[in-house]
Amino acid sequence: MEPKSDPAEAAPAPRPSDVVNSFSVRVEQVDGFEFKVKFDKEQFETLTLDEPPPLGRDAAPNAARILAAAIGNCLAASLVFCLQKAKVATSGVSADVDVEIVRNPQRRLRIGRVNVTLHTKLPADHPALTSCLATFEDFCIVTQSVRGGIDVAVKVQAEG
Numbered sequence: 001m002e003p004k005s006d007p008a009e010a011a012p013a014p015r016p017s018d019v020v021n022s023f024s025v026r027v028e029q030v031d032g033f034e035f036k037v038k039f040d041k042e043q044f045e046t047l048t049l050d051e052p053p054p055l056g057r058d059a060a061p062n063a064a065r066i067l068a069a070a071i072g073n074c075l076a077a078s079l080v081f082c083l084q085k086a087k088v089a090t091s092g093v094s095a096d097v098d099v100e101i102v103r104n105p106q107r108r109l110r111i112g113r114v115n116v117t118l119h120t121k122l123p124a125d126h127p128a129l130t131s132c133l134a135t136f137e138d139f140c141i142v143t144q145s146v147r148g149g150i151d152v153a154v155k156v157q158a159e160g
Contacts, residue, residue: 023040024040025037025038025039025040026038027049030048032055032056032057033050033051033055033056033057034048034049034050034056034057034059034060035048035049035050036048036049037049047060047066048060049061049062049063049066050062064099064101064111065099067099067111067146068097068099068114069097070142071097071114071116071140071142071143071146071152072095072096072097072116073095073142074140074141074142074143075095075116075118075136075137075140075143075154076093076094076095076118077140078136078137078139078140079093079118079120079132079136079156080093081136081139082128082131082132082135082136082139083120083122083128083129083132086128086131086132087128088122088126088128088129090120091121092119092120092121093118093119093120093121094118094119095116095117095118095119096116096117096119097114097115097116098114098115098116099111099113099114099115100112100113100114100115111150112150112151113150113151113152113153114146114150114151114152114153115153116143116152116153116154116155117155117156117157118154118155118156118157119156119157119158120156120157120158120159121158121159122158122159123158123159124158124159126158129156129158133156137154
C-alpha cells in the first residue's frame with residue numbers, strides 16, 4: 001500500500017512567470033524633459049518628473065531618484081511589516097538612500113550602486129529586530145527585482 005501524500009505537497013509551486021497582479025501608469029511629455037506620470041488609481045496624484053541640466057530644468061526628481069525612493073520605501077515597509085508581525089510597535093523607521101551614478105564600458109550613464117541605511121528606534125539586540133534582519137529584505141519586491149542589474153547594499157542602524 002502506498003503512503004498517503006500530503007495535499008500541500010501535491011500542489012505545484014507557483015512559477016516566477018505566474019502573474020499575480022498587474023498595474024499600469026501613463027507617462028506623458030509636458031515640455032522638453034518634463035513628464036507627468038498618471039497612475040492607475042484616481043486617488044493618486046499626478047507625479048512630475050524632470051531631468052537635471054543640461055537636458056532638463058531640474059524642476060522635479062528624475063527617474064533615478066524615484067527608483068531610489070522606491071527602493072528605500074520598499075525596504076522600510078518590509079522591515080515595518082516584519083516587526084509588526086512580531087507584535088512590535090514601530091514608529092520612526094526611516095531610510096537614507098545613496099545612489100552612485102557610473103559610466104558603463106560604452107560610456108553610458110547607469111546606476112552603479114545603491115546604498116541603503118535603515119534607521120529604527122529599537123535597540124540593536126531586540127529579539128524581533130534580530131529575527132527580522134534575516135528575512136525582511138527577501139520580501140521587498142522592488143529591491144529584489146532591481147538586484148538582478150544593480151548592486152543594492154542594505155544595513156540597518158539601530159539605537160543602542
